[in-house]
Amino acid sequence: MSHLFRRSAAALLILGAPGAVLAQTQSGNSFNPKISLILNGQYAHYSSKAPADVAGALLGGESDYAPEGFSIGETELAIESNIDDQFHGWTAISIGNDGHGNADVSVEEAYINTLALPDGLAVKLGRFFSDIGYQNHVHAHAWDFADAPLVYRTFFGGQLGDDGVQLRWLAPTDLFLEIGAEGLRGDAFPAGGDSRSGVEAWTAFAHVGGDIGFSGSWRLGAWHYDGKSDDRRSSGDEDVDTSFTGKSHINGLDFVYKWAPNGNPEVHNFVLQAEAMRRSENGSVIYDPDGAADASAYDGTQFGWYVQGVYQFIQRWRVGLRYDRMNASNSVANPVGGTSLATLADDGDHPQRVSAMLDFSNSEFSRIRLQYNRDESRPDNKADNQILVQYIFAMGSHPAHQF
Amino acid sequence: MKPYLIVAALGLGAVFSQTASxxxxxxxxxxxxxxxxxxxxxxxxxxxxxxxxxxxxxxxxxxxxxxxxxxxxxxxxxxxxxxxxxxxxxxxxxxxxxxxxxxxxxxxxxxxxxxxxxxxxxxxxxxxxxxxxxxxxxxxxxxxxxxxxxxxxxxxxxxxxxxxxxxxxxxxxxxxxxxxxxxxKWTAEAAPLKGVAVVSAHKGWVYMYHWLGMTEVATLEPKPGIPPSGADLENVLATLKRTPAKMVVYAAYQDPRPVGWMEEHSGLPGARLPFSPGGLKGTDDLFGFYDVTIQQLLNALNGKSS
The missing domain is CATH 3.40.50.1980 (Nitrogenase molybdenum iron protein domain)
Known part of the structure; x- marks a missing residue:
């Protein structure tokens, strides 16, 4: 006791009165949830003003490019907390900008997950980013490029997030092995439309991973997505709807390898990330269902992949390169010229894009990025030179990112 | 593939996992x-x-x-x-x-x-x-x-x-x-370190300084977790002119370049410490860990850079 008292007294003399401050920080608001606010804005310049269509595909919502000029992008408010000894809760509210000066508030994620199920099981319930693919569950502010890979933009409108339930099991082995499945409402692209009365979309995924020596680690994933659409509406730049009724199936593979000398990423580190996915769809498409109503039967498959590498060459500075490519083989019975049916039928092009980025992170909480895209994803592969300057700042509780 | 097959596979996996103990x-x-x-x-x-x-x-x-x-x-x-x-x-x-x-x-x-x-x-x-x-x-x-x-x-x-x-x-x-x-034994060996002023790379050593009675006059990092720029190092150098120190203390995992710069421009020896067991040769167990830590500090005090 007296020994402890002497230590404390000495500490008080040296450092002022830290004990009093400790007591203060541990009481009062300590049961408030962790809150963080992420500012993620940009300046964009595009050399092409043509509509942002992709040859051989119908795009969903949130597939447009970020507006030209300055825009605040998505401001994300995240709140998380343990609810009790069994449940943890997480909510991410995104405040976007529709490009016309109007705020666009959306619930990106709002879920609870279990903390204490036995036998390596966990359940997630609510709205969440699916665990399919590698990049899908990562929030936009943590991506290594300012925009989503072309195949994510085309197949999922950027990212698959839907309402539902996820069951996940983690094997008790030294090799990382997890499998899981999700039953979803089916509101998120490529599913959507009317009669969302049950499980209208579902997924299954498996991940394996491990280390290579002290410096490397990897994860490999395989997944499947299945969704139904019933008069799903999407609109292009002309604000004319296209309706789809039918089924979409997607199979995917994803791989990531991370390297840091002796596992210390402080000065140098490297991340290699690659994903490939194949979508097959069949059903019927109607262009301008409330007007001219040009209808067509549609049966098609699209394949897309990307590979990207990001290297931190000096403390706080990283460079990255990304290559995106897609192709399609579609059968559209009635490809009416000048409509989205013609864009969908246009499967002779190979949409592709090359991106390069440089970013600087003053601390874990701030990042500024310069990115250049040579985008040839529009019909006829017309090149669009895109320049993006992005900033990402995180306020509040410490960010924790998944692998 | 049907959803119920996946659920069945999950259940089967859970049963197998119970046998592993x-x-x-x-x-x-x-x-x-x-x-x-x-x-x-x-x-x-x-x-x-x-x-x-x-x-x-x-x-x-x-x-x-x-x-x-x-x-x-x-x-x-x-x-x-x-x-x-x-x-x-x-x-x-x-x-x-x-x-x-x-x-x-x-x-x-x-x-x-x-x-x-x-x-x-x-x-x-x-x-x-x-x-x-x-x-x-x-x-x-x-x-x-x-x-x-x-x-x-x-x-x-x-x-x-x-x-x-x-x-x-x-x-x-x-x-x-x-x-x-x-x-x-360590306290006795470290007696010459009492009252010695040092520069640290990161604010990582307060408990050791407190234990051995050493004082930290500056850190190379301007703020914890923020790597020092050239200007920050110049500032530390200016501080050292007013408040002299005996050595630069840094951890084995840290980038040695700012420390090297400081050693060169201030003439101070660097003390490379394991920080955790295994950081330097002979520090795999806790006893070797503090043996080497004290030895590295004493070497630096005697002008020997590590």
Whole structure:
């Protein structure tokens, strides 16, 4: 006791009165949830003003490019907390900008997950980013490029997030092995439309991973997505709807390898990330269902992949390169010229894009990025030179990112 | 593939997992010092996995798949706590699906709860850098703290593995005797370091300075976690002209270039310390860890850079 008292007294003399401050920080608001606010804005310049269509595909919502000029992008408010000894809760509210000066508030994620199920099981319930693919569950502010890979933009409108339930099991082995499945409402692209009365979309995924020596680690994933659409509406730049009724199936593979000398990423580190996915769809498409109503039967498959590498060459500075490519083989019975049916039928092009980025992170909480895209994803592969300057700042509780 | 097949596969996996159990208590430690302490306190009763090495910056660890797989199997998790692992332990808990070791469970042990925390900030503001609201978490830099953690950790082992309770008590008693003797030896050896002024690369050594009576006149990092720029190093150099110091103290995992610059421009020797067991040759166990730490400091005091 007296020994402890002497230590404390000495500490008080040296450092002022830290004990009093400790007591203060541990009481009062300590049961408030962790809150963080992420500012993620940009300046964009595009050399092409043509509509942002992709040859051989119908795009969903949130597939447009970020507006030209300055825009605040998505401001994300995240709140998380343990609810009790069994449940943890997480909510991410995104405040976007529709490009016309109007705020666009959306619930990106709002879920609870279990903390204490036995036998390596966990359940997630609510709205969440699916665990399919590698990049899908990562929030936009943590991506290594300012925009989503072309195949994510085309197949999922950027990212698959839907309402539902996820069951996940983690094997008790030294090799990382997890499998899981999700039953979803089916509101998120490529599913959507009317009669969302049950499980209208579902997924299954498996991940394996491990280390290579002290410096490397990897994860490999395989997944499947299945969704139904019933008069799903999407609109292009002309604000004319296209309706789809039918089924979409997607199979995917994803791989990531991370390297840091002796596992210390402080000065140098490297991340290699690659994903490939194949979508097959069949059903019927109607262009301008409330007007001219040009209808067509549609049966098609699209394949897309990307590979990207990001290297931190000096403390706080990283460079990255990304290559995106897609192709399609579609059968559209009635490809009416000048409509989205013609864009969908246009499967002779190979949409592709090359991106390069440089970013600087003053601390874990701030990042500024310069990115250049040579985008040839529009019909006829017309090149669009895109320049993006992005900033990402995180306020509040410490960010924790998944692998 | 149908959804119910997947659910059936999940259920089957869960049944298989129950058959996997081992005799030894599986311990997941966040830092090498707790792995080394558990070797002393538990020996063969434990199967210890150390998640990080002394050559890594423990603030910045990726929640890698291999760590999730180890976390899943642990009976006990031993970490420093006080938010040192805040960037990666919560993701492990979320993905690791292991109710035995989540914070608050019997299998979660936070070492910093048992020591008196220093440098608890009076103001929590990120403009001060990556500050730790509960105080400086680098408690392993003083052997006094290891001594304070050993008893509650031995008690925790006895609680989770009551069959070997007597052995844990006997191992703790043996360790404590040797530890008190070793601390007396280190304190005597380190007598010339009392009152010595130093520059640190990172604010990582407050417990060691407090233990040995050394004083820190400057840090190379302008704020914790923010690497020094050329201007920051010039500022430290100017500070040293007004307030001279004897050496630059840095950890084995840190970028040696700012330290090299400072050694060259100030003429001060650098003291490269292991920071955690395994950081330098001969520091794999706790006794060697402090032996080498004291020796490196004494070498620098005698003008010998490491």
């Amino acid at each position: 081992a005799a030894a208590l599986k311990v997941f430690t966040c830092e090498p010092e707790w792995g080394a302490l558990l070797q002393e306190l538990g020996g063969d009763h434990l199967d210890v996995y150390v998640a990080t090495s002394a050559l890594q910056d423990v603030h910045k660890i990726q929640p890698r798949p291999s760590l999730i797989a180890k976390y899943r199997q642990a009976d006990l998790v031993v970490c420093t706590g006080s938010e040192l692992e805040i960037g990666w332990l919560p993701p492990l808990a979320e993905k690791g699906n292991n109710p035995r070791v989540i914070p608050g469970a019997a299998g979660y042990f936070e070492a910093s709860r048992y020591v008196h925390m220093l440098e608890v900030p009076e103001k929590l503001d990120r403009s001060e850098g990556d500050v730790h609201p509960f105080g400086n978490p680098h408690i392993q830099t003083s052997p006094e703290n290891i001594g304070l953690v050993a008893k509650p950790l031995a008690d925790k082992l006895a609680e989770l593995d009551p069959a070997d309770k007597a052995d844990y008590a006997q191992r703790y008693a043996s360790f404590d005797t040797r530890w008190q003797a070793a601390m007396a």
